[in-house]
Amino acid sequence: MSLVRLEGVTRTIPLPDAPPLTILTGVDLEVNAGDHISIVGRSGSGKSTLLNILGLLDAPTTGRILLGDTDVSTLSSAARDRARGRDIGFIFQQFNLLSGRSALENVMTPLLYASGRQFWRRSAIAAEMLDRVGLGHRLSTMPEKLSGGEQQRVAIARALVRSPRIILADEPTGALDVETGETVMGLLDEVARTAGSALVTITHDPHVAALAERHYRLDRGVLITTGAGAEVSA
Amino acid sequence: MxxxxxxxxxxxxxxxxxxxxxxxxxxxxxxxxxxxxxxxxxxxxxxxxxxxxxxxxxxRGGGRPATLTISSFAPDTGMPAPYAETRDAYAEALDRYGVTYSSTVLYTGIRAQFPDGVRDVSLTVVDADYGTMHRVPVEQGRWFADADAARLAPALVVNEAFLVALGGVELAANPTVSLVGAQDTTAVVTGVVPDNYPEEGPTAYILLDAYERVAGPEEVALGQPSLEAWVPPEISDELSERLRTDIASALGDGVEVSVNRNDFAAFGExxxxxxxxxxxxxxxxxxxxxxxxxxxxxxxxxxxxxxxxxxxxxxxxxxxxxxxxxxxxxxxxxxxxxxxxxxxxxxxxxxxxxxxxxxxxxxxxxxxxxxxxxxxxxxxxxxxxxxxxxxxxxxxxxxxxxxxxx
Known part of the structure; x- marks a missing residue:
């Protein structure tokens, strides 16, 4: 059974004094456990919108999203939020670490919305996660004091700390130099594989895209498969 | 959960x-x-x-809630009812209803010998309970005790102006003052209260029994003393009526008894x-x-x-x-x-x-x-x-x- 499946997803945005803007058209995509998928495309091709729909942050205009075998449109807003927190981890291009909070506190943040053991042992779990990404010695360091690569590693730890089934990475190396980007992607790939999570990466970078097993290109809102393990170019 | x-x-x-x-x-x-x-x-x-x-x-002015003021007089003449009878009738009625705080109140004056001559003093004749009922603020010495009624030299509680008029003596020196009456009496100042307002003249409190000895019972009767009783506010209305009826019965026809509430709480909610x-x-x-x-x-x-x-x-x-x-x-x-x-x-x-x-x-x-x-x-x-x-x-x-x- 797929983790998440998009069926005929279309997303249009109404514009004042103009015809609606179509961002995605008839997108079908299935993400299975352990998948590593890359999606490339030009700026404005709808990559981020696709990622937002996959992450339940946005809703399609038509078509449907199945999370497991549940149609997401049947879920309440709160149930959707909880499902997102439980099953999906986000990694942003600009890291989006919370300022004023240490690396440990940042990684603990998703666990505040968990329950049971994950909530009550959030500090230990977050520390363990940071240790896994090589930042066990920088638990109390503020994000401003971390390098770009370290910040993204904190963001990776934060995305993985609730052991999500899907990780959505939006240009994860976009704010890093090439060398650091490769290191971070290598880490993300490894951690995702170890955790058994599916990884969906949106990127401009062909090297990053090449790390995936399934490749897609978004062209004017249409998702085109470009093969499995093939060479891709953005 | x-x-x-x-x-x-x-x-x-x-x-x-x-x-x-x-x-x-x-x-x-x-x-x-x-x-x-x-x-x-x-x-x-x-x-x-x-x-x-x-x-x-x-x-301090009207007493604590609820303070009932009892007075009796002959409506025909407007004169007060006979003093001795009313006093007994009041005491019997209060005793019947278990009223524990009560005091005679008589506002009068007396002449006192000060170092610079004889001066009129505003005198309030009371019983010992008056101090509690009216929250009399004694700042030096003490208020009256029941035992003070038996003193040969009457006790006085005076205001500060009185003490100043005596020459500014200390209370600890047990100051005395000669009260000028039918016969001169030496009184002892046992307590001092603050003046009610600046430039207030000498005032004093004296116990009823002591005042009777100083001025004579006739003088007390002429002064038309009233009686105050401190009762629970919630039963004050009912008790007022009963006291009025009982005292009127005891004093017989020709005497009208009034029982009024004059404390601040009687005026409005x-x-x-x-x-x-x-x-x-x-x-x-x-x-x-x-x-x-x-x-x-x-x-x-x-x-x-x-x-x-x-x-x-x-x-x-x-x-x-x-x-x-x-x-x-x-x-x-x-x-x-x-x-x-x-x-x-x-x-x-x-x-x-x-x-x-x-x-x-x-x-x-x-x-x-x-x-x-x-x-x-x-x-x-x-x-x-x-x-x-x-x-x-x-x-x-x-x-x-x-x-x-x-």
Whole structure:
């Protein structure tokens, strides 16, 4: 059974004094456990919108999203939020670490919305996660004091700390130099594989895209498969 | 249930972390709330002291609630009923109903020998209970005891002006004064009360039994003494009627008995209502200003945190959770400010400077009113909820995908 499946997803945005803007058209995509998928495309091709729909942050205009075998449109807003927190981890291009909070506190943040053991042992779990990404010695360091690569590693730890089934990475190396980007992607790939999570990466970078097993290109809102393990170019 | 518990604890943890991280801003924004809560609590606390001062002042004049004034006279002549009979009838009636505090009251005058000559002295003839019933504030020495009635040298409780007229002698020197009457009597000053107003002349209190010996029973009868009885307010109306009936029966036809209530509480439902309304109005205004300041700061702050809220939403925070967390931030912060404000108010109200200025002459200085402390904390809770409500609404209206890019 797929983790998440998009069926005929279309997303249009109404514009004042103009015809609606179509961002995605008839997108079908299935993400299975352990998948590593890359999606490339030009700026404005709808990559981020696709990622937002996959992450339940946005809703399609038509078509449907199945999370497991549940149609997401049947879920309440709160149930959707909880499902997102439980099953999906986000990694942003600009890291989006919370300022004023240490690396440990940042990684603990998703666990505040968990329950049971994950909530009550959030500090230990977050520390363990940071240790896994090589930042066990920088638990109390503020994000401003971390390098770009370290910040993204904190963001990776934060995305993985609730052991999500899907990780959505939006240009994860976009704010890093090439060398650091490769290191971070290598880490993300490894951690995702170890955790058994599916990884969906949106990127401009062909090297990053090449790390995936399934490749897609978004062209004017249409998702085109470009093969499995093939060479891709953005 | 467990999820609700972790949700609540999680929201409080988030709120606390937010306050800790933004402590400088929070502290600055809460200064206004703490000051407002301190003001409202202080105003209510000081109001209680002022009310007590006003109450005691009123009680010194008309007695404590409920003080019944009993008098009897012949309606045909307007003359008082025979003194000895009325005194016995009063005593019997009060004894019947178990009235424990009562006092004869006779306002008269007497001539006293001072170093600079004989002067008229305003004299209030009373029984020992009068001191309790009228909260007589004895600042030196003591009020009368029942045993003072048997003293050969009558005891006097005088005002400060009396003591000054005696040459400024110390009470510890047991000053005496010669009372000029049918026969001169030497009285001993045993207590001193403050003057009622500046430039007041010499006044004194004397026990009824002692005054009878000094002036003679005829003089007492001529003065038309009345009797005051301190009774529970809730039964005062019924008791008034019974006392009137019983005493009238005892004194026989031709004597009319009047029993009136003259203490301050007899006039209207709550004689301190105007003071309370004024105090309450000022306090509410102060609080409103504090709340407006906090709402303003909270709104600005939440707009600065839109990205953070978006990130939290992306990690599973529901709209309800975001709403509650933002609201809790405000409530937790204002409650902390409220505690500080209430403590500051207690320090202000109980400071010697304030109690000396406002509670001048107050015998039973009231403790800091619990009502005021509860009101202060409730006000801070209300302000916190109010100030948190608008930002919380703003926070939940944030669109996650826009907020993340904010």
């Amino acid at each position: 467990r999820n609700a518990a972790t949700g609540f604890v999680g929201a409080v943890v988030e709120a606390w972390a937010e306050l800790r991280i933004h402590r400088t801003r929070v502290l600055l924004s809460l200064v206004g709330v703490a000051v407002a809560v301190c003001a409202i609590t202080s105003v209510v606390g000081l109001g209680a002291v002022a009310e007590q001062a006003q109450r005691e002042f009123s009680e 709550d004689p301190f209502l105007p003071i309370k309304l004024l105090v309450g109005g000022v306090a509410a205004l102060v609080l409103l200003l504090g709340a407006l300041g906090l709402v303003n700061i909270s709104l600005v702050t939440v707009r600065q945190r839109i990205r953070e809220i978006g990130v939290r939403r992306s990690f599973g925070a529901t709209t309800g959770r975001v709403f509650f967390a933002v609201l809790m931030e405000s409530v937790v912060a204002t409650m902390a400010a409220g505690v500080v404000g209430v403590l500051a108010a207690v320090a202000i109200v109980k400071s010697p400077f304030v109690t000396d200025a406002l509670g001048q002459g107050v015998v039973d200085l009231p403790p800091f009113p619990l009502d005021a402390a509860i009101l202060g904390l409730a006000a801070s809770l209300f302000v916190g909820a109010l100030a948190g409500l608008l930002p919380a609404i703003v926070a939940v209206r944030v669109k996650v995908i826009d907020a993340i890019r904010y």
